Amino acid sequence: MTQALRIGIAGLGTVGAGVVKILAARGSHLAAASGRAVELVAVSARDKTKDRGIDLSGVRWEDDPLALARAGDIDLVIELIGGSEGVARQLVEEALKSGKHVATANKALLAHHGTALARLAEQSGVALNYEAAVAGGIPIVKTMREALAGNEIRSIHGILNGTCNYILTEMETTGRDFGDVLKDAQALGYAEADPTFDVGGIDAAHKLAILASLAFGTEVDFDNVHIEGIDKISATDIAFAAEFGFRVKLLAIAEKGEGGIVQRVHPALVPAGTPLAAVSGVYNAVAVNGDRVGHLVLEGRGAGEGPTASAVISDVVDIARGTIVPPFIVPAAQLKPPAKPLMDAHKSSFYLRLRAVDRAGSMAAITKALADASISIERIVQRGGKGDESGRMPVVFITHETDESTMARARALLAHHEDVAGTPLVIRIEDGELR
Amino acid sequence: MTQALRIGIAGLGTVGAGVVKILAARGSHLAAASGRAVELVAVSARDKTKDRGIDLSGVRWEDDPLALARAGDIDLVIELIGGSEGVARQLVEEALKSGKHVATANKALLAHHGTALARLAEQSGVALNYEAAVAGGIPIVKTMREALAGNEIRSIHGILNGTCNYILTEMETTGRDFGDVLKDAQALGYAEADPTFDVGGIDAAHKLAILASLAFGTEVDFDNVHIEGIDKISATDIAFAAEFGFRVKLLAIAEKGEGGIVQRVHPALVPAGTPLAAVSGVYNAVAVNGDRVGHLVLEGRGAGEGPTASAVISDVVDIARGTIVPPFIVPAAQLKPPAKPLMDAHKSSFYLRLRAVDRAGSMAAITKALADASISIERIVQRGGKGDESGRMPVVFITHETDESTMARARALLAHHEDVAGTPLVIRIEDGELR
Numbered sequence: 001m002t003q004a005l006r007i008g009i010a011g012l013g014t015v016g017a018g019v020v021k022i023l024a025a026r027g028s029h030l031a032a033a034s035g036r037a038v039e040l041v042a043v044s045a046r047d048k049t050k051d052r053g054i055d056l057s058g059v060r061w062e063d064d065p066l067a068l069a070r071a072g073d074i075d076l077v078i079e080l081i082g083g084s085e086g087v088a089r090q091l092v093e094e095a096l097k098s099g100k101h102v103a104t105a106n107k108a109l110l111a112h113h114g115t116a117l118a119r120l121a122e123q124s125g126v127a128l129n130y131e132a133a134v135a136g137g138i139p140i141v142k143t144m145r146e147a148l149a150g151n152e153i154r155s156i157h158g159i160l161n162g163t164c165n166y167i168l169t170e171m172e173t174t175g176r177d178f179g180d181v182l183k184d185a186q187a188l189g190y191a192e193a194d195p196t197f198d199v200g201g202i203d204a205a206h207k208l209a210i211l212a213s214l215a216f217g218t219e220v221d222f223d224n225v226h227i228e229g230i231d232k233i234s235a236t237d238i239a240f241a242a243e244f245g246f247r248v249k250l251l252a253i254a255e256k257g258e259g260g261i262v263q264r265v266h267p268a269l270v271p272a273g274t275p276l277a278a279v280s281g282v283y284n285a286v287a288v289n290g291d292r293v294g295h296l297v298l299e300g301r302g303a304g305e306g307p308t309a310s311a312v313i314s315d316v317v318d319i320a321r322g323t324i325v326p327p328f329i330v331p332a333a334q335l336k337p338p339a340k341p342l343m344d345a346h347k348s349s350f351y352l353r354l355r356a357v358d359r360a361g362s363m364a365a366i367t368k369a370l371a372d373a374s375i376s377i378e379r380i381v382q383r384g385g386k387g388d389e390s391g392r393m394p395v396v397f398i399t400h401e402t403d404e405s406t407m408a409r410a411r412a413l414l415a416h417h418e419d420v421a422g423t424p425l426v427i428r429i430e431d432g433e434l435r
Numbered sequence: 436m437t438q439a440l441r442i443g444i445a446g447l448g449t450v451g452a453g454v455v456k457i458l459a460a461r462g463s464h465l466a467a468a469s470g471r472a473v474e475l476v477a478v479s480a481r482d483k484t485k486d487r488g489i490d491l492s493g494v495r496w497e498d499d500p501l502a503l504a505r506a507g508d509i510d511l512v513i514e515l516i517g518g519s520e521g522v523a524r525q526l527v528e529e530a531l532k533s534g535k536h537v538a539t540a541n542k543a544l545l546a547h548h549g550t551a552l553a554r555l556a557e558q559s560g561v562a563l564n565y566e567a568a569v570a571g572g573i574p575i576v577k578t579m580r581e582a583l584a585g586n587e588i589r590s591i592h593g594i595l596n597g598t599c600n601y602i603l604t605e606m607e608t609t610g611r612d613f614g615d616v617l618k619d620a621q622a623l624g625y626a627e628a629d630p631t632f633d634v635g636g637i638d639a640a641h642k643l644a645i646l647a648s649l650a651f652g653t654e655v656d657f658d659n660v661h662i663e664g665i666d667k668i669s670a671t672d673i674a675f676a677a678e679f680g681f682r683v684k685l686l687a688i689a690e691k692g693e694g695g696i697v698q699r700v701h702p703a704l705v706p707a708g709t710p711l712a713a714v715s716g717v718y719n720a721v722a723v724n725g726d727r728v729g730h731l732v733l734e735g736r737g738a739g740e741g742p743t744a745s746a747v748i749s750d751v752v753d754i755a756r757g758t759i760v761p762p763f764i765v766p767a768a769q770l771k772p773p774a775k776p777l778m779d780a781h782k783s784s785f786y787l788r789l790r791a792v793d794r795a796g797s798m799a800a801i802t803k804a805l806a807d808a809s810i811s812i813e814r815i816v817q818r819g820g821k822g823d824e825s826g827r828m829p830v831v832f833i834t835h836e837t838d839e840s841t842m843a844r845a846r847a848l849l850a851h852h853e854d855v856a857g858t859p860l861v862i863r864i865e866d867g868e869l870r
Contacts (some may be wrong), residue, residue: 019501022585022727029652032765033584088814137728139574139582147566147574148750149468151688200539217464270677278713292741292748293572299710299732307517313585313727323581323758330467 004037005320007066010091012045013078015105015132017052018309019078023316024055028172030313031399041074042067044384069094076310084108096120096128101324102313105132105308111206114213114220115335117368118327126326129315134207135160135284137307138300139314144214144288145329152216155255157430160207162282162302163198164230164250168267169280172238172247178231190282200229201265204252208263212254213328213335216261220328221338228266232425237353240396241269241427245350247277251430258286260341268430269351275299323407344405349378352399353394354414355425356382362419363395369417370419373410376400392421398429439472440755445526446515447487450540450567454585457490465748469755476509477502477788478575489710504529511536511754513747519543527540531563535760538750540567540743546641548653549648550770552760563762564750569642570595570719570864572742573735574749579723586725588650590690592865595642597717597737598626598633599685603702604715607682613666616630625717635664636700640683640689643698646721647854648763648770649687651696655763655833656773656858663701667860672788675831676704679786682712686865695776701864704786710734778839784813789832789849790827790858791817797854798830804852808845811835827856833864855867 007023009016023030023040029037042060044067062068068077069091077095079102081088088106095102097120104110110117110133126175131141135158144153152408159165163185170181182199197203209222230250246269254263258353268275275297279285284302289295301307318324336350352375356362363382370377379398399407407426415423442458444451458475465473479502497503503512504526504768507562512530514537516523521539527615532555539545545552545568556563566576570593579598581586594600598620602605605616617634632638636704644657665685673683681704689698705712714720719737724730736742763770787810791797798817805812814833834842840859850858 018727023538023569026585026587029765032769033761035761048482052510061439095711137731138834139578139731142582143574147577147749148745149752150745152461198537273713275710275713278708278710286718290572290745294736294739294742296572296574296735299734303727304729307729310583310585310725310727313703314582317584318581321760323756323760325756325758326468326470330464334467 002036004039004341005034006039006041006073006075007078007316008042008071008074008076009040009042009078009080010065010068011082012043012052013080014305015308015312016045016080017054018305019055019312022309022313024293030317030320034317036320038316038320042071044068047138065091066094069098069100074100076103076191076316078106079104079106082108084112086319088246089113092117094121096124096126099124099126101127101319103129103312103319105130105312106209106346107133107203107206110215111209111220111222113188113333114210114328119160120251120333121327122331125324127319127324129318132308132311133211135286136282136300136302136304137310138286138302139311140211140286140298141214142314143298144211145325148290148293149289151292154289154291156210156215156253156286156288157213157276158211158252158286159249159276159279159284160204160252160286160302161198162251162284163195163282164185165279166190166282167199168230168233168238168248168250171235172242174238176237177235187218199231201227201250204250205265207283208254208280210254212261212263215254216256217330217336218261219335219338221263224263224338226266226343228265233267236394237425237427240353241351243381244269244379244398246429247272248427249276249279251276253430257341257343258345260339260344264342264343266428270430273432283375305401345403347401349401349406349429349430350399351427352397352424355421356395357419357421358392359419365419366395366414366417369413370397373413375402375408376408437471437694439474439475440469440555441474441508441510442513442751443477443506443509444475444513444515445479445500446502446517447478448515449740450747451480452487452489452517453740454747456743457759458749459490463689465752465755469752470631471755473751473755477506479503490777492662500526501529504533504535509535511538511751514539516543517543518798519547524548528555529557531561531804534559534561536562536754538564538747538754540565540646540747542568542641542788544637546644549645549763551765553767557761557766560759562754562759564753565645565686566749567743567746570721571735571739573719573721573733573805574746575646575721575733576649577749578733579646580760583725583728584764586727589724589726591646591650591688591721592711593643593646593687593721594684594714594719594738595639595687596633596685597719599639599716601625601717602634602722603665603668603673603683603685606670607677608754610670612670612673613668634666636685636826640687640700643687643689643700647696647698650689651691652768652771654767654773655694656698659698661699661772661778663768665702668702671829672860672862675788676786678816679814679833680707681705681758681864683862684711684714685762686711688865691780692776693780695774695863697776697778697781699778699862703863705865709866737838743868755782780838782836782838784836784864785834785842786864787832787859789830790856790860791830792827792854792856800854801830801849801852803826804848805832805845808848810837822861
């Protein structure tokens with residue numbers, strides 16, 4: 001048997017503790033599967049005294065996580081600190097430079113510095129594995145990196161943020177509004193005290209930037225992700241969407257567009273009956289469309305101790321087995337440079353919800369304004385009865401396919417229209433992939 | 436760059452031709468991803484003159500597939516002949532013995548001889564890869580073999596035969612009966628001229644035996660798979676199931692049971708709204724339940740040129756990259772020997788459909804017989820109106836949870852009951868996994 005794989009873990013939060021538990025509980029299985037022992041040598045975290053429900057006897061404690069990158073008795077550094085800069089970045093860079101394998105769950109780090117880190121890993125001939133960084137327990141990185149090499153990828157559609165999916169599902173089930181449900185999610189630990197990263201779509205965008213690079217052979221390009229969050233979605237929108245046969249999801253989409261790879265994160269109406277529409281609660285899912293494999297959908301838990309630790313262990317076993325693949329499939333030098341795509345040229349149908357002023361002829365004026373803006377309407381729903389305090393009724397239009405810039409112009413025009421109160425809300429309509 | 440990986444392909448049917456196409460179309464990508472060229476050196480098939488839409492110039496033709504195993508200029512033999520015995524088996528054995536890697540789509544071969552072949556591969560230190568043998572383009576073998584090492588697997592629920600799923604979906608959509616839809620499926624190429632392997636559940640059982648070994652660390656044990664096909668399911672059953680909130684699927688299930696691993700393939704009622712219930716047409720899906728990762732569902736195309744060739748190429752790239760893992764995760768010598776589990780002890784709810792003789796008191800007599808047999812009834816549906824030619828009405832019972840042997844006794848008893856015409860049909864009710 002080869003020498004043991006010696007591991008150092010930086011960060012002992014939920015996921016770190018989960019990894020330690022699996023190493024302890026399944027050590028002999030991991031050794032049998034890897035052909036070598038897998039041994040936890042050292043850990044580093046902020047608080048040495050905290051009870052994490054794990055046994056760290058015989059494991060060296062390092063106050064400074066960077067010591068793990070420098071230690072002579074560590075082959076693999078598992079980085080679970082988080083954040084795109086600071087100590088996490090420094091640790092990963094130093095570990096790779098000093099010839100240590102790295103496994104990380106840090107999506108922000110990879111979204112911002114993935115290509116540069118891949119170069120470092122390749123220069124040292126070590127692994128940079130990050131299964132846990134995207135969609136938790138779902139083996140989407142392995143699938144993209146290893147299983148789909150025979151395919152030209154056409155598109156990726158993901159539900160990559162469990163917090164948003166939980167909130168949208170709760171809003172749908174209970175009819176309560178965003179702010180209310182968010183508070184509950186925070187109380188339940190499904191949302192952070194500062195929820196911006198999640199509900200603003202940034203976390204999903206980090207993950208999407210990684211997947212887009214894997215799918216299209218481009219450098220990781222977070223800066224060109226178009227990002228919209230779910231905070232403007234109301235329970236009313238979800239109810240209207242259901243009436244039209246859709247569910248509202250925060251989708252992360254990467255696809256070829258004019259001028260480059262379009263990467264976009266935004267709420268979307270997804271047709272009921274498609275796999276992504278059926279993904280409820282904290283679950284994540286990724287639908288990949290490849291020219292040979294066709295539609296492939298992976299669904300599972302996107303966060304939490306068990307699923308994320310399971311993904312980290314997957315990375316560990318690969319390294320123990322000696323599987324080292326280029327972090328982004330092909331050597332970093334061969335990745336295509338980012339090119340800002342023309343999102344304006346992107347076409348879809350749209351959901352448009354506005355409040356019409358209650359006067360004779362207002363609807364006629366609004367539909368004429370839409371026609372003048374070259375927006376063609378497929379369906380209109382105007383519900384009687386419950387207008388707002390000023391008697392303004394919500395009206396929803398489903399448009400025929402049109403491009404982003406036309407829709408943006410129409411929306412701006414309506415925002416200043418005398419028969420429209422406030423700013424209209426626009427949500428893109430996306431097929432749910434598969435069928 | 437390392438020396439090229441030199442490939443010989445045996446079998447040039449749909450899948451073989453698909454593999455040749457991908458090697459030709461994506462050769463430079465595969466080389467970039469693998470760090471070495473991937474080169475088709477020789478092929479062998481029955482008919483040299485057939486037009487397969489592929490360019491074989493510069494590729495050696497071997498009339499005898501076994502020549503591929505003996506050739507000095509081949510590193511990897513791709514076996515696409517099929518069948519558990521004969522030339523396919525001989526080719527794989529010889530190739531492994533002579534130190535050649537093998538990639539195969541042959542589920543029957545692995546179901547019957549998987550453990551022995553794994554031993555051969557390990558003795559020679561070569562890869563035995565078989566992503567294409569289970570669920571076509573879905574990377575379930577890679578997921579089980581590599582991604583879930585941190586998990587104790589609790590169960591696997593699969594829709595592993597696209598022919599059956601297509602037929603059941605068509606029966607549901609059109610209300611037509613099994614025989615009718617089968618004929619159409621044959622005309623469309625979705626079912627073989629002799630459909631026994633598919634509709635009888637044997638093909639799904641082959642795949643299940645492979646997955647069960649991967650899930651539970653046991654020797655591949657096809658002989659202990661409990662197999663029932665879909666040929667007794669009628670459109671009436673599918674309609675009744677829908678009324679109760681279920682869809683009918685051919686499920687392949689592996690789970691821990693009393694005395695060993697229960698492996699069973701049979702039609703099942705799956706609750707609408709669960710991921711497996713939503714899998715329609717020729718699609719396949721596998722739901723894995725692991726103690727850390729929780730529920731994970733993979734869905735995609737289970738057959739056809741593109742998806743299956745995509746899976747073969749996944750195996751090729753792994754081999755080119757130097758990734759060689761034990762065929763069944765741990766060395767074959769460490770796999771647990773098969774133990775026949777007590778299927779009789781398995782418990783579930785059941786769907787029971789029978790035809791009651793049209794006389795006063797017959798329903799009372801039947802329900803009493805069920806009670807006497809210790810079957811507790813949750814729901815009964817008896818539709819008025821359309822009895823068969825002798826006026827016998829279909830009656831459907833949904834039972835509370837009971838064990839297999841109790842249900843089998845009750846069914847035998849009813850088959851001879853004076854108020855029951857013909858043999859009652861029994862279908863197990865399974866949760867659809869995930870949630």
